[in-house]
Amino acid sequence: MTVNTQPATERPDPRAFGLPVVEQDDIPAELRALVGRVHDLIGAVANTTETDPRTLAEAAAAVEGVTERLGRAPRRQIGTMVRRDLPGGASEFGTISNIVAGDTNPAAPPLSLVPTAEGVRGEVTLDTVYQGPPGLVHGGWIAALLDQAVGTASSLATSPGLTARLEIDYRSPTPLFNPLEITAEVERTERRKVYVNGRIRVNGEITAQARALMVRVPFPE
Numbered sequence: 001m002t003v004n005t006q007p008a009t010e011r012p013d014p015r016a017f018g019l020p021v022v023e024q025d026d027i028p029a030e031l032r033a034l035v036g037r038v039h040d041l042i043g044a045v046a047n048t049t050e051t052d053p054r055t056l057a058e059a060a061a062a063v064e065g066v067t068e069r070l071g072r073a074p075r076r077q078i079g080t081m082v083r084r085d086l087p088g089g090a091s092e093f094g095t096i097s098n099i100v101a102g103d104t105n106p107a108a109p110p111l112s113l114v115p116t117a118e119g120v121r122g123e124v125t126l127d128t129v130y131q132g133p134p135g136l137v138h139g140g141w142i143a144a145l146l147d148q149a150v151g152t153a154s155s156l157a158t159s160p161g162l163t164a165r166l167e168i169d170y171r172s173p174t175p176l177f178n179p180l181e182i183t184a185e186v187e188r189t190e191r192r193k194v195y196v197n198g199r200i201r202v203n204g205e206i207t208a209q210a211r212a213l214m215v216r217v218p219f220p221e
């Protein structure tokens, strides 16, 4: 399966559906830094052993102040997309606050996927924010990472779609604090249906694998 390397102008344009598009390069470096610091904050709050009421109250007030300050600007329109150039000349659209891969979502790891000869590949290391069982990645997050990978592989090889079916085999525990290699590729297509396989490897060993059916969104020709 070859990757669709059509220039962005020939790919379905979310603007045609009334969705705003932000160029990835136009996201201010300072906003990226803020997203990173809030990501760190989530981990710090989730794991703090601080018990001093005053310290905790001060931290809550400081965060509330920042939230109030940022809330003065209007919120982004729901469904705002970001256009990204991918290595090899391809480009893709993704929702800017996507929980797995969104550029501006501090809760996202984030997972960044690049096209390969077969499909897509990405690497991510998760910390305790994504913990399910002790020391292990939450199963729902394993599914979320794989959903993103199969969705992106399908979108790049064909056109964007929604997940109709996602089956995960959890073969061995997926550890926190270890690089996870995530790959996915289209197996076959049938009309609007795209059958995609994906997997997570840790040190070369598969810990989880996915079989998915993506159904392509019909776009006007």
Ligand SMILES: CCCCCCCC/C=C\CCCCCCCC(=O)SCCNC(=O)CCNC(=O)[C@H](O)C(C)(C)COP(=O)(O)OP(=O)(O)OC[C@H]1O[C@@H](n2cnc3c(N)ncnc32)[C@H](O)[C@@H]1OP(=O)(O)O
Pocket: 012, 013, 014, 017, 093, 094, 095, 147, 148, 149, 151, 152, 155, 160, 161, 162, 163, 164, 165, 191, 192, 193, 213, 215, 217
């Ligand atoms: C708005 C424009 C924006 C453009 C830009 C987009 C950019 C995105 C790009 C890239 C991002 C990639 C990353 C994303 C990753 C994350 C993905 C998610 O999390 S998706 C959220 C979770 N999924 C849902 O919420 C779907 C809910 N379900 C539905 O909406 C429908 O059921 C849908 C669209 C899947 C199918 O509905 P129908 O009415 O369009 O089509 P029917 O005729 O029912 O199905 C088409 C064919 O598929 C089969 N099919 C449908 N569902 C099936 C199922 N569950 N199992 C088996 N077959 C199924 C049917 O039998 C039919 O097959 P036959 O062509 O007749 O052979």
